[in-house]
Ligand SMILES: Nc1ncnc2c1ncn2[C@@H]1O[C@H](COP(=O)(O)OP(=O)(O)OP(=O)(O)O)[C@@H](O)[C@H]1O
């Protein structure tokens with residue numbers, strides 16, 4: 001057995017885990033970045049709104065002499081600091097702090113200079129810290145109102161979501177792994193069972209037990225197809241064996257009688273005086289047996305060709321002309337046996353599609369049977385024409401005993417003769433005829449009504465040449 005590469009189970013597992021990991025990774029990328037940006041933006045907007053809202057309050061931070069009142073500025077700054085949770089400072093143009101809620105911490109206040117120079121509110125976010133600077137006018141001078149805030153809530157919200165993602169990823173991957181193990185184990189077990197069945201069939205032949213899998217999935221369907229194929233092969237093998245057994249038996253019988261006749265012939269010609277009359281009789285009988293054997297050999301050859309599925313020709317065939325030619329072959333016999341053959345065909349040609357040799361063979365089989373079944377003096381009729389369904393037909397009828405109801409289908413099987421079969425035969429004619437008809441896309445049937453028998457060959461009408469095929 002060829003060595004297996006990477007098994008089904010690791011591949012299924014890898015696929016499931018990879019799918020889970022990629023899905024969660026993409027979801028994390030798609031969510032975490034935008035979420036942080038959004039949270040930061042919201043927090044910044046809140047702080048900036050509070051800063052802008054506090055600006056008018058600084059108008060009142062003046063002494064009665066209209067000078068800046070650092071105490072009052074400090075009160076406003078602390079109130080703003082409480083409201084925003086930020087460090088708040090007021091800085092003059094030279095970078096000196098008028099007030100600062102966190103005086104211990106050194107800060108270059110570079111953004112304050114920027115805000116004073118531009119007259120706009122400036123803000124940025126660096127290393128988790130929001131910086132806002134805007135200008136306020138106190139006692140006719142411009143100062144910078146500066147805020148510093150660590151946006152911890154953004155980082156912590158982000159951390160919560162990231163942790164949740166990690167937990168989800170862990171649970172998701174573990175679930176994928178568990179499901180993958182369960183699914184792939186079941187699948188691998190069932191596929192192995194199928195492989196074992198195939199191996200057993202290789203070792204034991206068709207008698208090995210068929211695989212059983214009732215699941216309604218693809219593996220179950222494969223097992224059922226496998227079992228169906230095995231049982232078909234068994235049937236074919238059984239019919240092949242019975243065919244070979246019957247054929248050898250059928251061959252042995254005429255051979256044995258031929259042997260006996262030749263022995264009697266030898267006795268006749270060795271006796272003194274030579275029994276010439278009996279010898280003549282034996283020669284005639286031996287000839288009959290040899291003819292019989294010749295027929296059987298031809299039939300067996302036909303069947304083996306059919307079994308080997310040799311391609312039949314498919315071409316336009318004019319049935320009336322072909323029928324006439326076959327009837328002519330039977331002229332001598334028909335006169336000798338006093339069973340006239342009547343040939344009926346429409347004035348116009350009847351074109352069918354098929355193999356001319358096979359169609360002629362079928363007509364010969366039907367005429368031979370009809371002449372055998374027909375009482376002396378009665379007419380056998382062969383009709384060529386168009387069937388009701390637009391197909392081309394050849395029908396052979398006789399006024400013989402007909403076919404009993406229980407034998408109607410049986411007579412189309414190999415080596416099956418009717419109980420009241422007339423003359424010597426092997427029961428192969430109709431089997432060959434039906435198989436040939438089927439292989440040409442047509443059919444060979446026994447018409448339902450009597451008296452006598454009427455066999456009908458249906459063939460596809462030739463679409464180009466036949467007038468019956470035109471609607
Ligand atoms: N025209 C018919 N009338 C009555 N019975 C028929 C007619 N044609 C066929 N049968 C029955 O069908 C059986 C099978 O016919 P089939 O042609 O297959 O074999 P056969 O004629 O017995 O032998 P073979 O054709 O091999 O020499 C015949 O034995 C006969 O019982």
Ligand SMILES: [Mg+2]
Pocket residue numbers: 365368369425428429430
């Ligand atoms: Mg026959």
